[in-house]
Amino acid sequence: MLEVNANEVDGLYQLYLAKGLQVVFISATPPQEMPVGLECPTICLFSWGFDNLPDSSWGHDLQNDWRYVFNRIQGVICTSLQAYRSVHATSPSLPLVNVQPPVxxxxxxxxxxxxxxxxxxxxxxxxxxxxxxxxxxxxxxxGLGPAFEAELEGVAVPSELSRRVSRALGSRFAYAKSLTQDAWRKWVSAVHTRSPEPCxxxxxxxxxxxxxxxxxxxxxxxxxxxxxxxxxxxxxxxxxxxxxxxxxxxxxxxxxxxxxxxxxxxxxxxxxxxxxxxxxxxxxxxxxxxxxxxxxxxxxxxxxxxxxxxxxxxxxxxxxxxxxxxxxxxxxxxxxxxxxxxxxxxxxxxxxxxxxxxxxxxxxxxxxxxxxxxxxxxxxxxxxxxxxxxxxxxxxxxxxxxxxxxxxxxDEEFIERDLRMHLNRVLADSQVQRTEQ
Structure with a gap:
């Protein structure tokens, strides 16, 4: 098993195919992000928590319609029966398997x-x-907002209005003002430094x-x-x-x-x-x-x-x-x-x-x-x-x-059995497609 970038897949596929080895590419990415149209047989491994799948495209990206992706790959590995049923309903002829992590x-x-x-x-x-x-x-x-007296210097409003608001709301306004100013300073600092505060x-x-x-x-x-x-x-x-x-x-x-x-x-x-x-x-x-x-x-x-x-x-x-x-x-x-x-x-x-x-x-x-x-x-x-x-x-x-x-x-034994059967089917289908070409 090799971990590779998508742009390396077809080159490695031809290399190992020439040596008589069987190769599949398993892409652990959401369908809208995975590479399609590769020469190497491709399997999408993904998790999905909803009971239906995206069936329309947007943003000028056809892969947002997952049916487009499933028609251009050779298999899918799901991590739940719900996802398995959803993919099967969308692409009934696509090789599928549902497996859980071997914990x-x-x-x-x-x-x-x-x-x-x-x-x-x-x-x-x-x-x-x-x-x-x-x-x-x-x-x-x-403890969320203790009342205390605070100076109102630096408030960006006319001074007379500041005094009126201060008299009307008392220390609560002062506390809110101090929180706002402090939050603003910290936000500006975070934007420029991009470093989180230490614990x-x-x-x-x-x-x-x-x-x-x-x-x-x-x-x-x-x-x-x-x-x-x-x-x-x-x-x-x-x-x-x-x-x-x-x-x-x-x-x-x-x-x-x-x-x-x-x-x-x-x-x-x-x-x-x-x-x-x-x-x-x-x-x-x-x-x-x-x-x-x-x-x-x-x-x-x-x-x-x-x-x-x-x-x-x-x-x-x-x-x-x-x-x-x-x-x-x-x-x-x-x-x-x-x-x-x-x-x-x-x-x-x-x-x-x-x-x-x-x-x-x-x-x-x-x-x-x-x-x-x-x-x-x-x-x-x-x-x-x-x-x-x-x-x-x-x-x-x-x-x-x-x-x-x-x-x-x-259990690893059961997972290995199911995956082996799935990979064998994908490889067999790919062999038939190469022969027909």
Missing amino acids: WSQFGNLCPELGREPNLEPRYFSFAGGLIDSCVLNPDPN DSLLGVIKLDTPINLQLTGVVYTAVLSPENPHNNWSEIISAFAWAFRDCAEATLVIKVTSIQLKFYHSKLLTLLSRLAPFKCRIVVLHGLMELDWYLELLQASTYHVNASSTEGLCLPLLEFMAAGCPALAPNHSAMADIIDEQLGFVLAGTKEPAPWPHRPYGAYFTYRHRLNWQSLVEAYRASFDFVTKRSSDYQCMSAAASQRIKLLG
Whole structure:
């Protein structure tokens, strides 16, 4: 297997074909971005979270109509049954296969054969990076805008108007003015420097330069997400948790953020925590890359995995946590429909709502996503907490079932078999086409 650029493919194809070797090019890109018209047999590997496919072009680019692409390649590898059915409906003669990432070999050994026994005692995992911990932050609903006196020098309005506005609004205007001026200066600086603020200069963020052992206790819910993704409903995950366990100190929510920019969500997160306060449960946000060993420790310390997305094309963290024996709180739509049911976790409710294609400008609605039912997430939090604290043997059975489901989906032997059959068909079809030419 070689990793190459698209402009190198046909040259390498002719080179290895002359040596009597069979070659295929697998392009792990969305269909609208992949190369078409190559001599080398080409397979598109992509994930897709919607129940229909783009079937019209825009921006003078024919590849935005995926039917155009599928008519010019030799095969497709999907990562969900929903995507498989959508491609088959569009291009019924195109060779297709649906496979999940082979996570079982890496994470399946974290789950005992009979499933995990509930562990509510203190446990630890290693981490270095940016840390926001509600126990340290102690969010306060009155902490968003403390009243204080501030000078009004430098306001770009006539002086008499400044005095009138100041007398009318008092210190609130002064505080808003100081925030606005400060935000403006920081924005201008960021535009020119293009460098993010270090963690230790952001309010409420603890910067850990070297790994430390973080302690978790009680029932631990873990979500892995990017706040930059508009579909993952990260604020709903936090708000529902704080509401469900506002009087319970034995519940902890860990948010492992995969986003690069802490500043993208920092102010929104602190505002959200302040609005939700007071609450007794603990909310921990981790910002930074995790070593594999640290991640495995986090999986073992977690009781449940949480995914509240409105659409998923490939839910890798869900697969990893369930392989490790963590039942899930998740909807059963899009790619998650292949993974989650009532025997393996707590299914979140939702309803369809119109949505745009992720890559289409102007936001025209051509498809659907699934609006999360926030109350069902609150109820799932509470039900799952009671499940692990009052029905420990049932939790252990659910843990074992979750791990076994991922073994069936993500076992390397099964994936290798399906891929081999798919590649053989693509190569056979390509051989026939070359012979006919």
